[in-house]
Amino acid sequence: xxxxxxxxxEVLVADLAPADxxxxxxxxxxxMRDNPIHVAAYGPDPDRRERCQxxxxxxxxxxxxxxxxxxxxxxxxxxxxxxxxxxxxxRPGLAEQLRLLPAMTRLGPRTLGRMAAWLGVWAxxxxxxxxxxxxxxxxxxxxxGQGLGxxxxxxxxxxxxxxxxxGYLETDKPENVRFYTRAGYRVVAEAPALGVPSWFMRRxxxxxxxx
Ligand SMILES: CC(C)(COP(=O)(O)OP(=O)(O)OC[C@H]1O[C@@H](n2cnc3c(N)ncnc32)[C@H](O)[C@@H]1OP(=O)(O)O)[C@@H](O)C(=O)NCCC(=O)NCCS
Numbered sequence: 001x002x003x004x005x006x007x008x009x010e011v012l013v014a015d016l017a018p019a020d021x022x023x024x025x026x027x028x029x030x031x032m033r034d035n036p037i038h039v040a041a042y043g044p045d046p047d048r049r050e051r052c053q054x055x056x057x058x059x060x061x062x063x064x065x066x067x068x069x070x071x072x073x074x075x076x077x078x079x080x081x082x083x084x085x086x087x088x089x090x091r092p093g094l095a096e097q098l099r100l101l102p103a104m105t106r107l108g109p110r111t112l113g114r115m116a117a118w119l120g121v122w123a124x125x126x127x128x129x130x131x132x133x134x135x136x137x138x139x140x141x142x143x144x145g146q147g148l149g150x151x152x153x154x155x156x157x158x159x160x161x162x163x164x165x166x167g168y169l170e171t172d173k174p175e176n177v178r179f180y181t182r183a184g185y186r187v188v189a190e191a192p193a194l195g196v197p198s199w200f201m202r203r204x205x206x207x208x209x210x211x
Contacts, residue, residue: 011148013155016069016081021061023078024069029054031080031138037172040194041114052107056115057083057136059103072139072152080148082137084156087130114194121193122170125200131166132156153183160205167203172196 016024032038033050042052061067064085072080104112126133134156139149160167167185171177177187177199185201192198 010075011151012073013151014071014073016071020071020078020081021058021069024061024071024081025054025058027078027081027140028057028136028138030141031144032136033141035172036196037118037193037198040196041118042111052111053136055103055107060136070152070156072148074143074148079143080137080139080152082152082156083133083135085133085135087132118193121191122198122200125170125189125191127166127168127202129166131168131202132160132163134167134169137169149179150182153180157183157203160203164205166205169201171199171201174199177201 029050032053033046038049038053042049060083061069064083066086068084068086070082070084071078104115107115137149137152139146139152157167159165169180169185171180172193174197180201180203181187183203184206185203187199188202189200190197191200
């Protein structure tokens, strides 16, 4: 999917390197702490939700070989990021599942059971054809609503169009559906996971204008 960077005033959009993963885990754990699916999966305590999400994201980033994550830095600080799982990476193989297991079992059997139910519903809707699976994606908690998520998404969709690749994601908030619709995604299915509405969205690549 390319490694180009794009400048927006003092804001930089670029690929995340492994050295950025700790900062990315922090952004994603803080930014996604209060999402409805995480309240349902991890429970009512916000600190516990943040810890559980950090554990899941850290395991995903370190275990997934097909992840090409992307970040937004403002004044040198990572403020938004996303995983981008390329074909097949969203369905981890046995070796990757085994690598994820120790981190996951520390979440406890109840949380683990809820996560299995939630991710099982989401996996049922996964496209069969080649695609880039967006997420987990977040802007840091106190910085949402300032256009940073749109900058991140614009770079991702630019790359999708450049590669001629189908985009796909799941989300659990109606305001996020509006956010992704503006970038060309459309809802293809809706189903509850742990009783939380989930929307499944895909985006066909746009034909590039001829030079
Ligand atoms: C969803 C998210 C990435 C959007 O990035 P952002 O920088 O806040 O959004 P922008 O300022 O670029 O765009 C604003 C649009 O984002 C959507 N949005 C979703 N959550 C929002 C929030 N907490 N604050 C502001 N806008 C939000 C709305 O559609 C909004 O447009 P509107 O004001 O016309 O309704 C970010 O709000 C976030 O990290 N939310 C929590 C985690 C999450 O839900 N991640 C996505 C999981 S699929």
